[in-house]
Amino acid sequence: MSTSQPDASRSYRDRTTPDKLLHARTGTEVSPEDVVLAAGRDLTPRNLEWAKRKLEQEGPAALDKLLP
Template identity: 65%
Template sequence: MNAQSDSAPQREAVTPDSLLHTGSGGEVTAEDLVLASGRDITPKNLKWAERRLADDGPAALDKLLP
């Protein structure tokens, strides 16, 4: 018989901090920025994202995400 009760909560593994943050170490595309903002990929939203990337570079993604 199992020493733990069936009603006891199971401990889940903790997600490493490095997986919880996006980091902008790689290439960030306009599509990435649009999707991270929760918008649909449309020509208008892609132009918005391209302007943000031109102004802020890859940090534009970090400004949207925690």
């Protein structure tokens, strides 16, 4: 039976995702739900209001600031 453990013989560079493949957005509109989830918060009315205010103040960059 095989396991899903990473192959220890692979180099560090082979196991990491290159920066050019990491994207915060796909060109689509950013929703308050996106901001809440990117912040690691639960989808509650209070958190959605917080996200709406954050998007109004910072625009789509609000999501980029939350993601690495």
